[in-house]
Amino acid sequence: MRTYAQIISTVLATLSALLVCGALHAAEHLPYREVPFFQAKVADHALLPVEQRMPKEPLVVDLNAKGRLFGIPGGDIVTIVARARDIRYQSAIGYTRLVGLDENFDLYPDILQSVDNQNDRVFTFHIRPGHRWSDGSFFTAEDFRFYWEDIANNSSISPVGPPEFMLIDGRGPRFEVIDQYTVRYTWDKPNPRFLPQLASPRDPFIYRPAHYLKQFHASYTDQKLLDVVARQQKLKSWAGLFNRMDTMYDLSDPDMPTLQPWKPVTYAPANRYYFERNPYYHRVDYKGVQLPYVDRLIFDISAPGLMAAKANAGEVDLLFRGLTMRDIPVLKEGEKVKDYRTRLWRVARGSELALYPNLNCSDPVFRKLNRDVRFRRALSLGIKRKTINMVLLYGLGREGNNTVISKSPLYRDEFRYRNSSYDPDEANRLLDELGLKRSDSTGLRILPDGRPLIITVELDGDQLLMADGLALIGEFWQDLGIKLIVKPQDRAILNNRSYSGQTIMSASVGLDNAIPNALTPPTELVPMHQDNLAWPKWGQYIETKGNSGEPIDIPEARELAQLYEQWMAAEDTPSRQAIWLKILENHADNLWSIGTVAGSLHPIVVKNNLANVPEKAFYSWAPTSFIGVYRMDEFFWATAERRQGGNR
Incomplete structure (x- = not known):
């Protein structure tokens, strides 16, 4: 690609010169201050002064209103x-x-x-x-x-x-x-x-x-x-x-x-x-300092299993990805010696471990069974969630269904707890009602085609905590006459098997954005994307406009699709909230996914003197974008020695 770039370099240089020499607008309402990182370049006329680099109307950040400190620019943040x-x-x-x-x-x-x-x-x-x-x-x-x-x-x-x-x-x-x-x-x-x-x-x-x-x-x-x-x-x-x-x-x-x-x-x-x-970044604080405060981010490549160890050894300034709740004891051990603190943020997911019976399963017997709400309810009622909470989350989690968490204005207790209590008697009654009789010799229930009721649950092989949770569920289900086999594998293979209907049941995290409001699109909860492990072929059908996959053929699931269309057409917030609540109630009734426990704590390793990092916050992919919504461009080093080296 370098060769091609050289061929057209003359054209690009001309274009760039024309653009850079365009009209310049300085923001008159701010006394801009050049950050040290660019002072030499500006002095050598290799870079425009900051007042000419900024938009005419930059985004001016009110740090006081956010309860944060005005920062001093400089330094690096190292992560892995x-x-x-x-x-x-x-x-x-x-x-x-x-x-x-x-x-x-x-x-x-x-x-x-x-x-x-x-x-x-x-x-x-x-x-x-x-x-x-x-x-x-x-x-x-x-x-x-x-x-x-x-x-x-x-x-x-x-x-x-x-x-x-x-x-x-x-x-x-x-x-x-x-x-x-x-x-x-x-x-x-x-x-x-x-x-x-x-x-x-x-x-x-x-x-x-x-x-x-x-x-x-x-x-x-x-x-x-x-x-x-x-x-x-x-x-x-x-x-x-x-x-x-x-x-x-x-x-x-x-x-x-x-x-x-x-x-x-x-x-x-x-x-x-x-x-x-970025010398042309559009954000500035009220003192005229262009953000970000920190000059450089440095990403070191490390084996996944060494993340916590490297943090414990003081090799990072900020780390969040690659850590789990299991790492907290190790991370706490190194705090005093290695000059960092481990902050614990609440994970904003609907469930740390959720089961997804594949409603589009190719196996006709399991397909029919997975589609029967009595079967899904029996599986849910047969899980002792309190034990999972104690073993996996040290009793700190919230047991129940895969649904929104209490931070969300859409949260209702009934959505979390309906069909989620431990009731093996009711679970056995439902399984009996389905005609799944126990074998005298093995104690396992027998499928209509004569096979023993053995459920293979497939999951991403990197999810070790999830595998431990499934082992516990296997013990609970054994009492119901169901054998659970855990099958870890590569995530890409798991997804492909799900999309093609080969999986009987999968395990993954629950609702990714569990703190929605009425204006949040409810796309995670309706059958419109193939990456939902409960209904991949329905999602394919919607995504491909009917060219592949299967049309939705369960009335209660069609209701979800209809509710989504109503949400799209609604023109006020109260209407959208009412629709959201109907969608959540549909999930509580039908258990399209089977949740276990939510509310794990995620460790965030922060070097001492790295300021403006929240002490408490939510952590997730959506909506927090990992730590993105907490504005990493506002983090800064509170000590002068850590602000040095930005021009190296």
């Missing part, structure tokens, strides 16, 4: 990841979005200056004038147009078309460029998912750096030349080359401009990856 590809999660951690969630999980404009929303049908985005990409090029409406017209609606690059959340009744919005800093999306019906999806942990990036990516696009660069470069990279066509170079989410290419607080500077392969502060 299990594999090089995990550096892509920096997009989630940096959490810079068109619109984002704050710490109360309310939406606010972030990259965008403002959003006009007319009844969830017409969304007008106002871009901050003067906002720049990390390479100094201006961020404008052209970056949105390029994505929509040249990527999302280009069949060579995106064969399935625009992302599903941008489609209503299978059709995308009418897209308009109003002016250089304004774009508009219009649907004929409400699309309440649009803004929440833009704030998700995996940013859909409905914009791209057009000035950079056009060099790999056949509409702007000679296709024959692109195809030659593609073949050199062992790719079939220019479209494959384009998709390889479009690393917005991965953050793996230092040449790719970004709007994130830190930009990558290390080329793969490497054992240590560096991210340096």
Whole structure:
């Protein structure tokens, strides 16, 4: 790719010069102060002064209102990841979005200056004038147009078309460029998912750096030349080359401009990856200091099993991924000697261990059994959740179904506890009612086709805590005449087996976002995506518009799909809340997944003197984006010695 970049370097240099020399706007209301990391470059005229780098109207952060300290810029934060590809999660951690969630999980404009929303049908985005990409090029409406017209609606690059959340009744919005800093999306019906999806942990990036990516696009660069470069990279066509170079989410290419607080500077392969502060980042504090406060993030590659040990040895400044509740004793041991603290954040999941009977199972006997709510209720009533809580979560969890947690305004006790008490007598009665008689010789119940009732539960092989929980469930179910076999395997294999109907039952974590509100799309709880292990083929059918999978054929599940359509069409918050409550009640009644215990504590290792890291918070993929919503760009070193070295 370097060879190709050299071929077009003259064109790029010209384009870059034109963009950088455009109109400059300094924010007059702030006394900007240059951070030490850039002072030498500014003095040498290698970089514009900060007042010319910032948007005309930056996002000004009120740290006092958040109960945080104003920071002092400088220093590095060292962390570790299990594999090089995990550096892509920096997009989630940096959490810079068109619109984002704050710490109360309310939406606010972030990259965008403002959003006009007319009844969830017409969304007008106002871009901050003067906002720049990390390479100094201006961020404008052209970056949105390029994505929509040249990527999302280009069949060579995106064969399935625009992302599903941008489609209503299978059709995308009418897209308009109003002016250089304004774009508009219009649907004929409400699309309440649009803004929440833009704030998700995996940013859909409905914009791209057009000035950079056009060099790999056949509409702007000679296709024959692109195809030659593609073949050199062992790719079939220019479209494959384009998709390889479009690393917005991965953050793996230092040449790719970004709007994130830190930009990558290390080329793969490497054992240590560096991210340096983005000189054109759009956030600033009230004292005129451009964020982020910390100059560099450093990611060391380490084996997954060594995360806690390395933290215990003081080799990290901040660590959260790769740790579990089991690591807390080890982490606590090293605190005094290695100058760090272990903070315990509550995990915001519906259940730490949930069972997913595959309703689309290919085995006809288990397919019929899994679809019978009496069977699912019997399995639930046969689980002694208090024991699981004591063994796995030291008694600190909340037992019950896989549902929202008490932090959510949608929480109701009945949704967590209905059909979740330990009642082996009722469980046995239901199994008897199903005609599953016990064998005199083995004590196991017998399936209608004569096989013993043996359930193989498949799970991700890395989930050791989950395997221990399944071993306990196996003991409980043995008393019901059911044998449970635990089958750990690679996650990709597990997913493929589920999607094809080969799994009888799977185990995984429960509801990922267990602190939703009425405006949160209820997509996790309705059969519309194949990655839900309970109904993969129903999800396939929806995702492929009927080209694969199976149509929903259980009335209670069709009710969920209908409720989702009602939620999409609702035009006020009370209506959406009422629909949410009906969806949650449907799950409590039908037990599409079988939860066990929620509320584990997740260890967050924080070096002493790293300030503005919350003492208590929620941890999850969604909605917290790991630690993203807590704004890592506001973390800073409170001691001068830790702020040194930013220019190394």
